[in-house]
Each structure stands twice: as C-alpha cells, then as structure tokens.
Amino acid sequence: MKHVQYSRYHGGSKALEYVEVPIPKPKAGELLLKVEAISNNPVELRIQDGLMKHFLPLRFPFAPGTDVAGEVVSLGTGVKGFRPGDKVVAHIHVLKGGGYAEYAIASSSRVVLRVPEISASEAASIVVAGYTALQSARQVGIKSLAGGCEHLNVQIIGASGGVGTILLQLVKLSGAHVTVTCSDRNIELMRNLKADEVLDYQTQQGATYTSPSGRRYHRVFNCAHFVPLSNFSAQLQPNARVIDLTPTRRSIVVAMVNKVSLRSPHRFENFYMWDNQEDLQTMMELMGAGKVKAVLDTTFPLCKAGDAWDHCLKRRCAGKIILCSSPPISS
Ligand SMILES: NC(=O)c1ccc[n+]([C@@H]2O[C@H](COP(=O)([O-])OP(=O)(O)OC[C@H]3O[C@@H](n4cnc5c(N)ncnc54)[C@H](OP(=O)(O)O)[C@@H]3O)[C@@H](O)[C@H]2O)c1
Known part of the structure; x- marks a missing residue:
C-alpha cells in the first residue's frame, strides 16, 4: 500500500514522502481500516516541527494522520461491536499516526460507526475539530x-x-x-x-x-x-x-x-482536547440528524499530501482540508 511519511523533524511539505509499505496487521483491540478520507489538523505540522520532541519524541520514519474515515477490513483479537465491511470514523493517537495511508490501524476504543448518510469526507472532518468544539x-x-x-x-x-x-x-x-x-x-x-x-x-x-x-x-x-x-x-x-x-x-x-x-x-x-469515543459518537449523531454540517475547504489526493500541508500552513481555509486515499468505496 501507499502511505505518507517523513524521516526527520522540520522540512514542512517538502519532507513528506509518498512511499510503498506493507499493509499493517491489527493487534489485539485494533481494527484494520481501508481509508477513504483523512482530514488534516494544524497541530500535525507543528509536531513535524518538533513541538513535542523533548518530551514525546517521534520514531522515524513517522507517518502522520489521525482523523480517518473508512471501511473495516479486519479485526484484531478481542474487538467487539465491529465487522468487516462496517463504515466507520476513527481518531488515531497523534503520536501513533498512520492515517495518511491507503490502510490504517485504529484502536477500537477510538472508532465509531458512521451514519450511512454521512460521506467519508464529512465524517473525517468532525474528529479532532469536533472534539475541540464540543469539549x-x-x-x-x-x-x-x-x-x-x-x-x-x-x-x-x-x-x-x-x-x-x-x-x-x-x-x-x-x-x-x-x-x-x-x-x-x-x-x-x-x-x-x-x-x-x-x-x-x-x-x-x-x-x-x-x-x-x-x-x-x-x-x-x-x-x-x-x-x-x-x-x-x-x-x-x-x-x-x-x-x-x-x-x-x-x-x-x-x-x-x-x-x-x-x-x-x-x-x-x-483548552486542550482529549480523545473520547462518546464525543465522537455525539458528533456523528448531530451530523446524522442534520444539526451540524461539515464544512469542507479543499480535497487533495493522498499523493498530494504536501499540497494539503502547504494549504493548511496558510491558515486561510474555510472549514476542513481533506485527503482522499482512493475513490470512495461504493456501498
Ligand atoms: N487546544 C487544542 O486541543 C486544539 C485542538 C484542535 C485545534 N486547535 C487549534 O485551534 C486553532 C484553530 O484550528 P482550525 O483547525 O480551525 O484552524 P484553521 O482551520 O487553520 O483556521 C483557519 C481559519 O482561521 C481564520 N483566521 C486566521 N487569522 C484570523 C484572525 N486574525 N481572526 C479571525 N480569524 C482568523 C481564517 O479565516 P480567514 O481566511 O478569513 O482569515 C481561516 O478560516 C489552531 O490553532 C489549532 O492548532 C487546538
């Protein structure tokens, strides 16, 4: 599969590499997702710039990406409540990353089912941004x-x-x-x-x-x-x-x-956001009920992740920037 990674701190979009790597395998409590859409967050650029390097150093090469919507491919042992084929949205821990990819691993405690009416891009847009707004x-x-x-x-x-x-x-x-x-x-x-x-x-x-x-x-x-x-x-x-x-x-x-x-x-x-599956569920329900609308700025293909980062860096987007790993999976 293809994913996006970088191998050192700093360097911005130019340091992003679009490379071939093996599809990861889910461990106990994890899900393997076929990624449909990812939304990016300004903090990812700051992490690449070394924001956390003194207390939580990254292991290189590091693959960024936390806000992911996709389809469940397989389950690690002990996962309950999900089946292969389920459409979901997930928040991957910011220091684990790996969302800028065709396939990604998410902990089942950070995944919720996606309401059918909500597209992958819309769902991906309300993860960190939704937590932050709600909390x-x-x-x-x-x-x-x-x-x-x-x-x-x-x-x-x-x-x-x-x-x-x-x-x-x-x-x-x-x-x-x-x-x-x-x-x-x-x-x-x-x-x-x-x-x-x-x-x-x-x-x-x-x-x-x-x-x-x-x-x-x-x-x-x-x-x-x-x-x-x-x-x-x-x-x-x-x-x-x-x-x-x-x-x-x-x-x-x-x-x-x-x-x-x-x-x-x-x-x-x-304010500091924290991960909370219930809040993700709340956001999904609000969106499903039409009470909250996704506002999407620009969509980039995964191979153009660098362009998405440059766009994010300008801090002029209206709503969220989305990356699409592949054409949407038909349901
Ligand atoms: N503390 C936490 O846990 C946490 C969690 C998530 C996000 N954040 C932070 O929250 C901030 C917002 O995140 P975001 O994803 O919404 O960022 P964003 O999408 O990059 O914000 C861009 C928007 O900011 C507006 N803007 C820029 N300068 C402005 C100004 N002087 N006055 C009013 N609006 C201005 C821009 O509007 P114009 O184009 O009209 O200028 C643009 O629409 C970021 O700093 C992010 O890192 C913090």
Whole structure:
C-alpha cells in the first residue's frame, strides 16, 4: 500500500514522502481500516516541527494522520461491536499516526460507526475539530445542545476554520447569541451557519471585536491566535470567560497568572482536547440528524499530501482540508 511519511523533524511539505509499505496487521483491540478520507489538523505540522520532541519524541520514519474515515477490513483479537465491511470514523493517537495511508490501524476504543448518510469526507472532518468544539464549549459551561443558553452572548474569533465552523453550529444549538469574527471572504459562510452577527477583522469594529448590537460577551472562544484580554476587555461582561484554543507559551502564562489573580474580573483559560469515543459518537449523531454540517475547504489526493500541508500552513481555509486515499468505496 501507499502511505505518507517523513524521516526527520522540520522540512514542512517538502519532507513528506509518498512511499510503498506493507499493509499493517491489527493487534489485539485494533481494527484494520481501508481509508477513504483523512482530514488534516494544524497541530500535525507543528509536531513535524518538533513541538513535542523533548518530551514525546517521534520514531522515524513517522507517518502522520489521525482523523480517518473508512471501511473495516479486519479485526484484531478481542474487538467487539465491529465487522468487516462496517463504515466507520476513527481518531488515531497523534503520536501513533498512520492515517495518511491507503490502510490504517485504529484502536477500537477510538472508532465509531458512521451514519450511512454521512460521506467519508464529512465524517473525517468532525474528529479532532469536533472534539475541540464540543469539549471547549463544555469547558466554559455551554453543555446543552438543545437550547437553554439564550442568556449568553458569545464571540468566536476565527469561526471560519475547521474548529470554528463546528463550534459556531454547536453554540447556536445551545441557543446563545453568537457574534463571529472572520475576514470578508467568509462572511456569507458565517451567515449560512446562522451566526447572529459577523465582524470582519480587517475593519476597525472587527479589530476590537465590538458587537454591532452593543452586546458584551459572556464567553469568548479564540480559534485564531492569542489575543491579550486587554484588547477586548471593554467588550466583556463581568465574570466573562475567555477560552484560548491555540495555546502558546504566552497564553499559558497569561492563564496561570489569571488563575491566581484576585483582581481580574474575567477568566482567561487555555483548552486542550482529549480523545473520547462518546464525543465522537455525539458528533456523528448531530451530523446524522442534520444539526451540524461539515464544512469542507479543499480535497487533495493522498499523493498530494504536501499540497494539503502547504494549504493548511496558510491558515486561510474555510472549514476542513481533506485527503482522499482512493475513490470512495461504493456501498
Ligand atoms: N487546544 C487544542 O486541543 C486544539 C485542538 C484542535 C485545534 N486547535 C487549534 O485551534 C486553532 C484553530 O484550528 P482550525 O483547525 O480551525 O484552524 P484553521 O482551520 O487553520 O483556521 C483557519 C481559519 O482561521 C481564520 N483566521 C486566521 N487569522 C484570523 C484572525 N486574525 N481572526 C479571525 N480569524 C482568523 C481564517 O479565516 P480567514 O481566511 O478569513 O482569515 C481561516 O478560516 C489552531 O490553532 C489549532 O492548532 C487546538
């Protein structure tokens, strides 16, 4: 089979190799999947750049790829609940990787059945992005996806990306009033996803995150880059919670200081996603019920994984970037 790998840290898309390797065999508790679609995540590029090399070094050659939709080919011993031929979606551990491939191994505890109406590309698009959206909303108290949060004003900075497009839809399901910030080319997309107010970050009003209707925010999600609280504290309610989905050294320090500060009227916190099969199931059900739509930016063939990485690096995509390993399997 073909898969994508790299043999050293750094080098970006140019270091990706599209090579022939043996089809892997599933061990106990694992499934072998014929991969139909993979979605990529910005963190994969940072891992290649050595993000984790001091505490969790990679073993080279390393094959990236975590968010995979495909068909079950065979089962390792002890796997229950799946059969060959099942259409599934899986989250492969980020340090195991191997999703950028024609066949991939996934732990059965990280796999859920795919709803038939959902294409492989759509399913692959809601794995890490879906976890992140669902779990970050929950972290700041937006737990209901059936109304109940009508009293909340929410701002989502960077709502047009892979995470933001899902987050916007989930927060709207909670009933909250949502103001989003994006560039002018994504305004229509934001309106289609039912944003109540859309700010263009290239305008003066957008740069200060000022709600057109004068609302002050109870919750702010930052999916774009670190923004100091002082840049928009005038737009916040007392006791507002600001959650940064893009932790950097600076935002981690800010969150730590904010936690022990008795003077700050607002909470600033970081977010880290974790793997959770139930959350993947929830995302699949929401999508199956038509409550959350996949937003897909560009689809690349697996052999063009480097082009997909270059596209991701620009940080201008609307929704998710998808890689397709082969033509979809007909059902
Ligand atoms: N903490 C965690 O566990 C976790 C998990 C998953 C993802 N993340 C992080 O969350 C962030 C978002 O992920 P993603 O997959 O959604 O990224 P993404 O798809 O690459 O985000 C691209 C989007 O960001 C928008 N954007 C860029 N600069 C902006 C700005 N200044 N203001 C507003 N929007 C801006 C772009 O819109 P325009 O084209 O209109 O500029 C584009 O639509 C990434 O940093 C990712 O690493 C964290």
